[in-house]
Each structure stands twice: as C-alpha cells, then as structure tokens.
Amino acid sequence: MKKKNNALLTGPYLIWTVAFIVIPLILIVYYGFTDENHRFTLDNLSRITDPVTLKALLLSLLLSALATAVCLIMAYPLAMILSRMKSGASAIITTIFIIPMWMNSLLRIFAWQTLLERNGVINQLLAFLHLPPQHLINTPAAIALGMIYDYLPFMLLPIYNSLTKLDWNVVNAAYDLGANGRQTFFRVIVPLTMPGIVSGITMVFVPALTTFVISDFLGGSKVLLIGNIIDQQFTQVGNWNAGSGLSLVLMVFILVSMAVMQHFDTDEEAAGSIL
C-alpha cells in the first residue's frame, strides 16, 4: 500500500523532471556536438574563437564581474545599516529596497533607456545646466549600469538575511578581545555572512553573464554580449547547432563560477543543492 502510494507521488514529477529538465539538457549537448546532418563535429564549440563571438564573451565576463563587484560593494554597507535598525523599521525599510525586484525587470531597464538616451532625461538636465550632451546610451558602461540597477536587490536580500541571523555577541566578543573595527569586519562579520555573500554573488553574476535583454535595451545593436549572440543563433539565424555549442561553452563558465563560489560557501545545507 505504502509502496504504491509512493510511486503515485513520485511518478508525475519524476516524469516531468526527466522529460523537461534532463532530456532537454541532453539535447543541447547533442546539438552542440553535431552538425545539421547529425554528424559529430567540434565546429560549434570552436565558434567561440570567432572574433565577434570571443569579443562578446570577454565583454560579458568583464561587465558581469564588474556589476557583481559593484553590487557587492554597494549592497553590503546598506545591508549592515538596515540590519542594525530597530526591528520594526528594519523590515519595512528593507521591503522598500526589495520592491523594485518584484517589478517587471524589462520595464526597469526600459526606464534607464529613457534616462540615458540622446534626448533622454539626463541629457536634458545637462542641457538645462548649459553643459554639453553626453553619449550615454549604447555603451558598455550603460549596460553595466543596467546590470547593477537590475540586480542590486538580489545581492542585498541574501546578505541582509544572513546579517539578521548574525549573533552580535560574537562581534562584541571580538572587540572585547582587542580586535579593531577592520579586523572584526574582515575576520568575524564577513566569514559569518559568507553564505549570504555567496548566494548574492551567484544570483547577480549568472544572470548578468547570460543576459541579452539589458544589452538589447541599453546597448542598441552596437554592443553585443554572448547572450545576444546565442539568442540571434536561435531566433534569427536559425542555426541551433551553433547556438547549442555556444550555450555549452557558456555553461562551462557558469559551472566554474558556481564551483568557485561553492568553495567559499560554509553553509552545508546549501552545499548539497548544487550539482
């Protein structure tokens, strides 16, 4: 009886998992390693060395690393300040900072387009102050700004959560034992909030590395990221083999970054949840 029950419970999601998670991933690997005549080839993978593609990949890595670093540097002090507030105020004010995360993300990037455009809000403000207009949109900097803006709440929330769980007696003990502010921060507070930092970094870096929307909206068609190249292969060129091959290369970078992050993660619960 119990066995039958278990099979009824396990069956549906097991079938779902195999059909829509496992087999699709195997398909990407299959397409990535074959040509249109289903013959084995490495051409799709070596497309990454094509100058335009390679440039896009390097730019993606650079901008997503930059955005992750800026998000971390901006979010950590903010999370510290928020977590030190009186508990009632802290929850409400933190919610205010999280609300933009729940708003449609395309619209938030669209908002920056409005600000940065040639005739956008910022250039009109500059004109009003009799300053020369700036070329802001369609630059890598604009894309980095969009990434930082879009993903900042995703860095803030996990760090804030781990700071609220922090036992401040430990911090006070460090001071009592003669540690100065800097030592206490880097030797006590940061290691204890590492799970939050790790989860924040992953939640910013992976989507930033693979985005094609932010670069579409703020880079025009002038600045391409690796996400744009893959998207074009699927939606415009229609070369699924090439697109799959490039996705595989991208996945290698994602897995490496996760493995590195996992190395810093002291949270044993989370350790089991990553492949």
Add this chain to the structure above:
Amino acid sequence: MKKTISRIYVIFVFILLYAPIAVLIAFSFNNSRTRAKWGGFTFKWYLQMFQDAEIMGALRNTLILALLSATIATILGLMASLSLNRMKRRNRTVMLSVLNIPMLNADIVTGISLMLIFIAFGQFLTHYGYTIVFGFGTVLVGHITFNIPYTVMSILPRVSAINPSTYEAALDLGASPSQAFRKVVFPDILPGILSGFLLAFTLSLDDFVITHFVKGPGFDTLSTKIYTEVRKGIKPEMYALSTLLFLGVLLLLIVVEKGKGARNKNRKPAY
C-alpha cells in the same frame, strides 16, 4: 557623524532605485508623443492602453499563465516534497540536484533546451499526424518547469519538519489516511504551500527569457510584448502599463505583508 553618513547612503541608494521608476510614472502622464518635452498632463495613454487589444490580450495571457502554472507547479511540488521526504538521504540529494537545475542554470539555457525538446517532440509527433503548436501550451509547460524547484523549496522544509508520530497518532485514533492527511498533516504544510504558490505566481508573471524561446509567433505575454514594443521604438502606452504594473505589485505586496507578514524569499532575477 557615522549615523549621518549611513543615513545619506541609504537615501542615495533609495533615490538610485526609485528615480527611474518615478520617471516612468511621470512620462505616463505626459501629453506629448516625444519624450523630449513635457506637453502637459493627460490620462490618454491609459485610455489607449486599455483599448489596445494586443496589450490587453497579453495581460490576459500573463494572468492565466501565472495562475495555471503556479497551481500545477504547487501540486507537483507538494507531491515531490512528500515523496522526497520519504526517500533515503542519498537519493533525495540526487533528486533535489536534478530538480534544482532550472533554478541554478541560466534562463537562456533552460529556454533553449525547452525549445529544442518541443521541436524534437513535434518532429516525432508528425510521424503520427500530430503537430505541436508553439504558444500557450509550450509556454505553460516551460513556466511549470522553472516554477517547480521554487515550490519544492517552500514546501519541503515544512514537510520535513512534521513529526510523523502525529500522523500515526491520528490513524490510531481512528482517522482514515486521507482524514489524517487533511486534518493533521495538511494544516502544518499549508503556509509553505501558500508561499510556494505566491513565489511561483510572481516568477511566472515576471518571466521573459524562457517565454521568449518557447512562445512561438503570435503569442505574447506582457514581458514579450514589452520587449517587442521597446525594440520597435517607444509607445507612451508602455509608460502607462509600467505605472499600473508597479502599483499592482505594490498593492499585492501590501496585501501579502498584511496577510501574514510573509518574508521575502530568495529568488532569482528574471534574466
């Protein structure tokens, strides 16, 4: 001094986060098609938005999708949690790792992989005279797939926390297995079910990337509609839509917070 600096910093980040949204809202009332100048106050973009059949259709699709995918993902997530809880630790770790792939993987890869499986499955079915139409059905399957890990994440801890003795005690006291489940186990995991449903609902509302790859031509959700409109050049109706969506999210959050003080769960960006 230190307090002043931290206060200034909090206000600085606040302005950075909300200024763009404020600009969107301001433009939704601007009576001028070009953004270059302020043409006076108007509600006409809101009226035009409500009369735009495509936007309204996309809104309807988005809401139906979010409701359906969240419901099905919650049911599957509940079943998965119940069965995972009974598994041996080793098997559970393996299952959870596979189940979590869509949550950890980049959305673009998940979207592409789903697109490929739908195409492959469609090719298989043509031998038997059937076809797969990319549209509502494929998008629904995609949304359910990326929602399941989030519902399991919300429900499984609740299920694990249940003391099995309470269920057995209910059976000893004469309850049928289904009664024992409904009256004893279910109330304990209900909060997890609700927060999982809500998380899945909002993720589905917000998703762009996966929908983009599995939707096919002619079918749009709000996100994909916004994407095409913004790439075509801006329609002021989009500002009106942004404003209403922002207010909608605000309202929903206030209701949820008032309802049971639900905490914000970790979730990942829509792309």
